[in-house]
Amino acid sequence: MTQVSYSKSGGHMKVAIITDTHFGARNDSQQFLEYFLDFIENQFLPECEKREIKNILHLGDLMDRRKFVNYNTLNQVRERFIQKLQDSEMSIWCLVGNHDTYFKNTINVNSLKELFSERFSCFVPIETPQTLDLSGLKIGMVPWINKENEKECLDYINSCDADILCGHFELNGYEVMRGVKFDNGMDPRNLRRFDKVLSGHFHIRHQKNNVHYLGTPYQITFADMNEKKGFYILDTETKELEFVENTQKMFLSLHYTDELYDSNPDLSEYRDKYVKLFVGEKKNQSKLDDFIERMYNEKVSSLTIIEDDISTQDETDKLADMSLDTLSMIYKEAEDFYSSIEGIDVNKLKRLIQDIYMEALSQ
Numbered sequence: 001m002t003q004v005s006y007s008k009s010g011g012h013m014k015v016a017i018i019t020d021t022h023f024g025a026r027n028d029s030q031q032f033l034e035y036f037l038d039f040i041e042n043q044f045l046p047e048c049e050k051r052e053i054k055n056i057l058h059l060g061d062l063m064d065r066r067k068f069v070n071y072n073t074l075n076q077v078r079e080r081f082i083q084k085l086q087d088s089e090m091s092i093w094c095l096v097g098n099h100d101t102y103f104k105n106t107i108n109v110n111s112l113k114e115l116f117s118e119r120f121s122c123f124v125p126i127e128t129p130q131t132l133d134l135s136g137l138k139i140g141m142v143p144w145i146n147k148e149n150e151k152e153c154l155d156y157i158n159s160c161d162a163d164i165l166c167g168h169f170e171l172n173g174y175e176v177m178r179g180v181k182f183d184n185g186m187d188p189r190n191l192r193r194f195d196k197v198l199s200g201h202f203h204i205r206h207q208k209n210n211v212h213y214l215g216t217p218y219q220i221t222f223a224d225m226n227e228k229k230g231f232y233i234l235d236t237e238t239k240e241l242e243f244v245e246n247t248q249k250m251f252l253s254l255h256y257t258d259e260l261y262d263s264n265p266d267l268s269e270y271r272d273k274y275v276k277l278f279v280g281e282k283k284n285q286s287k288l289d290d291f292i293e294r295m296y297n298e299k300v301s302s303l304t305i306i307e308d309d310i311s312t313q314d315e316t317d318k319l320a321d322m323s324l325d326t327l328s329m330i331y332k333e334a335e336d337f338y339s340s341i342e343g344i345d346v347n348k349l350k351r352l353i354q355d356i357y358m359e360a361l362s363q
Contacts, residue, residue, distance in 0.1 A: 012237030013135050016048050019059035019200030020216045023077045028070040035250050037080045039218050054090050059200035060097025060168035063111045086122045095126045096143040097168040105147040129156035137236040142167035169199045176202050177223050184351045218246050225251040257281040261291050267298045275300050279307040
């Protein structure tokens with residue numbers, strides 16, 4: 001077990017922290033890849049340059065595909081992200097996340113090592129638990145915990161002298177998505193001795209006690225529509241964690257009424273976006289039809305029209321309720337059918353269901 005793998009002395013510094021970039025998500029959609037890399041090129045890297053940040057921590061799931069890589073996706077990630085770090089003499093330490101590893105029970109075969117580390121000296125994959133010392137601030141780095149490395153990782157967590165712990169954790173009681181809490185994971189009480197625990201894996205930003213789930217830096221599904229996205233900057237002297245918001249959105253919503261139609265709004269902001277149109281007051285069907293036609297003429301990427309009596313409900317609550325209801329119904333069916341069958345671990349089954357459900361959301 002490595003206690004200190006890197007040490008950088010000198011005055012206090014600021015470190016950029018990003019996680020769950022999932023390059024190649026949405027079936028290697030070129031549109032989404034462009035959206036992801038536009039954030040990297042026009043927000044993330046310029047902000048790092050402005051703040052004179054030379055060190056980056058990535059908390060796992062750099063890539064989305066576990067079993068293979070799309071060569072176009074790989075080429076663009078290399079050229080438009082990692083190569084630019086190399087050219088700017090920046091360093092990135094990247095945890096192996098569950099999406100970065102080929103097997104579920106070991107991280108020995110992973111995309112970080114196979115695709116990046118041998119090609120770029122600036123890129124350091126974190127495959128074993130270890131400590132970084134950045135201007136006197138000790139940061140523990142723990143990769144995806146699996147059957148093979150569980151003892152090593154837990155021993156490290158219990159014995160390391162890090163001030164801040166970073167990982168790709170599955171912690172009980174934290175939200176996978178709004179309204180859906182995870183169970184059957186690690187007990188967060190095991191992490192209370194750290195000043196801060198920073199984690200990737202769950203895609204929404206939220207905090208409880210000393211644990212901060214940082215969330216994805218950009219929107220990937222409609223469940224992200226009303227979530228704030230971005231990245232973080234850690235001050236090694238004060239240990240303060242600053243959130244830098246991503247200003248660009250892929251998923252938008254619009255509430256239609258006849259009054260909106262009459263106001264003749266500018267719809268150009270919806271071009272190349274995924275849009276949910278909630279239809280409220282509608283006295284004239286032809287107006288609605290014409291409005292929808294105008295939306296399509298603006299070349300929206302996708303338009304979902306929702307006509308119901310709850311169109312004025314807050315979209316965040318609605319999306320969370322829909323997801324919660326779906327999972328709850330599946331869980332209930334699993335419990336009712338399998339709980340009486342000998343040899344079936346219903347909790348493990350529910351965890352598998354949750355993994356499959358979350359995987360489906362990212363497609």
